[in-house]
Amino acid sequence: MTIDDDTLLKARLRLPQHVVHRTFVAETVVLNLETGKYHGLNPTAGRMLDVLDCAPTVGDAAANIADEYEQDQATVTADLLTFCRDLLDRKLVEVVVAEGG
């Protein structure tokens, strides 16, 4: 299922219970406990994952990251949407459905 940009920006993403991650010095490892597959993220992607996991929506995460890295928000948003789709394809994050929604 493809999620359009607007819907994804308003969505809340979380790491599912079967996914754990651990930050190393120069890399974050994301582990899918169901498949036993390890995924490596560079420090920026690792930070994006941390922010996504806490932010109310993907759009809020983009704003936070743009602010933290002092980057143009449109660029960060585009990068983050690509990153989110990659994580969703690999089942490393899931969309949290709002109550009643």
Add this chain to the structure above:
Amino acid sequence: MPRADERAGGFHAQAFGIRLVFQDDLDLPGLSPPLLTADLAGAPTKVRHAPEEIEDLWAGAGSTRTRTREILDGERLLLSVDHDADRGYLLRLPGIGTALISPDGLDVRCAPDADSADWQSMLVGQVLPLAATVRGLEVFHAAGLVRGERAYLLCAAQGVGKTSLAAHLVAAGASLLSDDVVALDDRLIAHPGAAVLYVRDPELRNLGPGPVPGLKRLGTTRGRAMFAVERPGRARPVGAIYFLERAGSGEPIEAVQCPTPIDLLGATFNLSVRTPARLAHHLELCGRLAERVLTFRVRIVPGRGAADLARTLTAHIDALETACV
């Protein structure tokens, strides 16, 4: 070979961070003398001869059993591990024997092949490390040595020269946690395995023609010379990890500023236990190692022998020990 601590009901020992009670007359190389470590938690793992029980239990294993590990030489099976949630892990070593490790790791049923001379070394080298993993330890494919107050791990792929380097470090005064498997607990304490070095022929030639100080030859098993060495009296915190690699040239030892997860994760000895809890635990422990333990690359270059490299490494370890004090 002296026995481990003999008491009524079997003999007691400690290895790979767990207490053990052997209920049969096994002569296990390298588990003596009993260790001084008094703080190993939990009940001992019972190790006993029970071929009929293995057959009966495993015959009832359901469709949920899965093969978690297999080692082949061409089409010949050398080792397999199957998991069943209710019955545990069945480790098969064709021509050597079979062991069934209960789901909690507290019971190891053994069925050695009648004419196998290698069962006891396989029990120590494969079965007990698997039981330790089931009980919550993490086992690394490494030679572990103690010099001074801390443990030093040598990680390398097979054939790089880990064992001959370990032998020369023992000759220079180190004691041996294990030549191939080191168990770590959550505090990053390294626990002794079996104080036996198994040296293959090419590495045996590297040791030179005469007796090597600290190594007492016991015999030969599976084409490898078996040496008894001094066993550390207790578990020790990990002082550093050395990753051995073959290289064309370069400094023999180089600090690794940012150890890569793949180096640490890939150094596991145990690929058989793939439960979510164990995978998460393994990742966390490797993260802790990356944060808290110094890591180095050791280059094995043509023309630099194991004895020469052992001298360099001994000096390096001694400098770390001095810095720690």
